[in-house]
Amino acid sequence: MTEFTFYTVPMSRGQISRWALHEAGADYEHRLLDWGSRPESYKAINPMNKVPALVHHHGDHDHVVTEAAAINHYLAETHPDKGLLPDAHEMAAYFRWLFFAAGPLEQAVLAKAMGWEVPEERSGMAGFGSFDLAVSAIDDWLKKNDFAAGSRFTMADTYVGSQIDWGLQFSTIGETPAFKAYVERIRQRPAYGEAKAIDAKLIEEASQE
Ligand SMILES: N[C@@H](CCC(=O)N[C@@H](CS)C(=O)NCC(=O)O)C(=O)O
Structure with a gap:
């Protein structure tokens, strides 16, 4: 087993x-x-x-x-x-962006895709504030840092990176130079290629059934 x-x-x-x-x-x-x-x-x-x-x-x-x-x-x-775990100096950014991507960022992207408008005067109630605010928060971080936790790849990048990667692929997040460069970096991970190849093969097989 x-x-x-x-x-x-x-x-x-x-x-x-x-x-x-x-x-x-x-x-x-x-x-x-x-x-x-x-x-x-x-x-x-x-x-x-x-x-x-x-x-x-x-x-x-x-x-x-x-x-x-x-x-x-x-x-x-x-x-x-x-x-893949953060060290003591990386931990704050690691948890910050991991939780940000799973919460506010995902909600912002989903709300936009569903056409759910947050009235400007009620954006304080929405955890993501507004789509533009949420996306620019992570974009600003990635302008200054190569990865979610700072200068090196950690497990947070499998999640944060996937959100950005899918966002650019499906055009639910607009491409910026920082997002493009980040996605290029994470796609170089051998594990990314191995895992994606397994799912791509399964999707291909299912389409032929
Ligand atoms: N918050 C969950 C979301 C999981 C989710 O929505 N999964 C979708 C597939 S991407 C699903 O199983 N949908 C089928 C359903 O809800 O019936 C996570 O991040 O794991």
Whole structure:
């Protein structure tokens, strides 16, 4: 039995956590689910019925992690020798941008894609303020820093980077010189290529069925 079971759909946010599994060199097997139908039993793993989800088979018991950002950080914690965790000086930026990308940034991008307008006078109630404010906050950081936690790649980049990468690919985030350069840097990671190739092959196979 592998140490981890990874529940995913190839064309989904599961790609974010598959990248993390490969960065960590985790011993895992995947269980593929469909977009439309999920076995009822899956709700015991994720009551939200969403992917990705990770089950850590830990001795005589299992730990379940859901939420791509949490899964990715959990993998960094469980593989501490891989250099993916922040050091004491990187930790503030690491958590700041990891949580920012999973919260305000994702909400801002989704709200825009759905056409949900936040009235200007009520932007103080919205955690992301406004789309422009949220996107420029991370853009400004990446103008001055090569990576989420500072000058080197950490696990935070698998999540922050995926948000920017997908945003540029699907034009839900406008390209800026800092975003373009950041995405070029993270795409050079061998683990990014390995993980993306697995999902691309699964997507291709499914399209031929
Ligand atoms: N906040 C979750 C979002 C997960 C999510 O929305 N997953 C989508 C696929 S990208 C899903 O499973 N949707 C199917 C559904 O809700 O029925 C995370 O970051 O992991």
